[in-house]
Amino acid sequence: GENVEQHPSTLSVQEGDSAVIKCTYSDSASNYFPWYKQELGKRPQLIIDIRSNVGEKKDQRIAVTLNKTAKHFSLHITETQPEDSAVYFCAASTSSTLGRLYFGRGTQLTVWP
């Protein structure tokens, strides 16, 4: 099955700085890559996603890049704010109709004011 690796496990940045979280996947058939933000005790919230026919996608301060050849994708958050502090999960899906998600281990992002 698919194996998703995520790094780093913890990330601390100063407010206003950028944060980058990286994930790799093993199955070249994976074609959908969402990123989730999860606050303590809450459900994961989709913040951005990308499909395998696209190399980059941006939504205001958040961007995701995908390198299919290298099988890795990254989350970029610019101008970080304290409210960005949370656990971020990357995931991958191999089914054309979505199917099950394979999650990374998560990154605890802390943004210091």
Added chain:
Amino acid sequence: GAVVSQHPSWVICKSGTSVKIECRSLDFQATTMFWYRQFPKQSLMLMATSNEGSKATYEQGVEKDKFLINHASLTLSTLTVTSAHPEDSSFYICSAEQVIDGYTFGSGTRLTVV
């Protein structure tokens, strides 16, 4: 957008008793529902995949007789933790698959077995 309502949000039960968790899709039909378990500071681990009208598919290491999943209708899927023990204490969360909007997660259930 699509909403999955999950109940209860938290439950405390005695060891040996059973607990039922419900997930309802409010404005769409959920053909497939995924059930996850999340221990503190860990990732979401898929327990099983349920499809409406058929038996659930369990992940390796998940006891199907302990974690009973029922998906009898397109809007309701349930997870029953039978004979719960303290090691079953965890955050349980469901997720419905949607082709257009991706995955919709329930709000989660914090189970504490004492």
